[in-house]
Amino acid sequence: MKDIRNILEDRKKRSVKTAVILVSLLLAAAFISLYSGAAKIGLFEPLNVMSRQILYMRLFRIMLAVLVGGGLSVAGVILQGLLRNPLCEPYVLGISSGASVGAVLSIVLGAGGMFAGLGVLPLWAFAGAAVTFFAVYRTAEVSGRVPMQNLLLTGVIAGALLSSIVIFIVSFSQQDALHSIIWWLLGNLQIFDGGLLVFVAVMVVAGTAAAYIFSNELNAFALGEEEAAHIGVDTERMKMVLFLTASMITGAAVSAAGMIGFVGLIVPHFMRMVVGPDHKILIPSSFLAGGIFLLVCDTAARALMPPAEIPVGVITAVFGAPFFIRMLRKKSRL
């Protein structure tokens, strides 16, 4: 009995330690990011109107990077946990491809401007993501149940189908501008719209909170779906809630920032190596770590080659891949 208490005590201490480290890293990264960029602004320099505007723009971009990086990582944790497949990442269910079909359609149909304080393209992208999720989920359903393998395969196939629809529309459209969708797909965290940031914040924070609340259920799923049902988890309902949560986070992230790869795949794996498989710790720490990772990558994207910017998806892959491989080798040596 004493042993268990010790273990729990130890776990609590460790999670507090992890939280302190991650939060301080995040604050440090945000501070460095705020004072890096193509425009040089000294730390002790008195601010004029222009430099204040620039810091303000950076602050919004920092917030978006943290939300998108954190959100994609949490979505990755949920999907890897439910599907028990290490290759899972937020885009595996075709949600992001659905979002890009929405974005392309908004350009083709010439739907510009604003709606309810939001740019129309992100709204179309989010709608595309939502429609895709429900279509995939319903298609995978067999007599009231949604087998995981069905869902995964349906999602992958829907993703491939939707991506080719994007390519079809782009290559046959008469609008030259549409070729620019390729750049959108590479991902970008510049944000010009406060409403969009609020939207992403609401979706990501609510989704992360939901995932945290159901972390015991996610732990049960890690044993296998049948085992989870045995210990009293209403598996069908939980699957719906958790897949929906992951998809709404992903849809919001993609509609605001395009398809930024790698974050949602490697951060969950990395954090599982660091803090272990318990979702109660894994979810908040993945959120923080994903935020830090994408923030650092985006700072590099905007500060390394001024006045040009590097697509942030390139940086996440170039920094992320070697780092991850090293981590994997180190772990298998132990």
Next chain:
Amino acid sequence: MKKLILALSTFLLAAGPAYAAGTMRIISITPSTTEIACALGLEGNLAGVTTLCDYPPSVAKKEKVGTFSDPNIEKIVMLKPDIVLATGLEQAQAVDKMRRLGLKVISVDPKDFEGLFRSIGEIGRACGKDKEASVLVGDMRRSLDSLRKKTDRIGASLRPKVYFEIWNDPIMAAGKGSFISEMISLAGGINIADDTGRPFSQFSAELVVLRDPDVIILGYMAGGASAAQSVGGRLGWGGIKAVKAGRVYDDIDPDTLFRPGPRLIDGVRALNDRFYK
């Protein structure tokens, strides 16, 4: 006798190419070469164009041989062209295939006005419209010169700083080495993105604020609400001079800015007009 030979050879020299041009079958697989061919009086010879070719408007009736990025080689071969007009990088593969099938392909990829003049000359020579080509190039040079004469008088400090936005999400600008950059300077403006060092790249949004352009030109037509309004509504961009002065323009036909053909002159004039309004 000598006179007769001279007269005969003059006749042959003049009539030969004209005869060739009369029956020559040309397929153009880029909108810009279609425009050049039509400006050289070769519209009647066009046996095929792409779905993107829309100027002059009458080419819409021509046979279509696919899209710009994906020309249908089989159809092109079936139409038995004497010459195919194409462009460089994006169509390199298609050009290679057609050449292997024994087609004569003229591939032009001008990077600046001098290059464009050479391309027009090359197309003119290949299609028997040498004279028309030099007339067209001469006209274009004269238009540019007369514009340059006007803008040369304007001192560097009086020239407007210009931010030319190619696309908005992510924001893309044209740097040195692009037609856009050359056109801005010919029109009497200073391109704030020249130092990116490459023709097109993702551009830093905060540098647009810092460099505070006098004029913003949008190179795309955004649907719905005015793009000029949406630029002014961007976070942090409200204080930019061009925004405050209402000098954000999205009303220049993008084809006169991006298609390396005779209409680029209209594009330069339109830019000049917006810079000194």
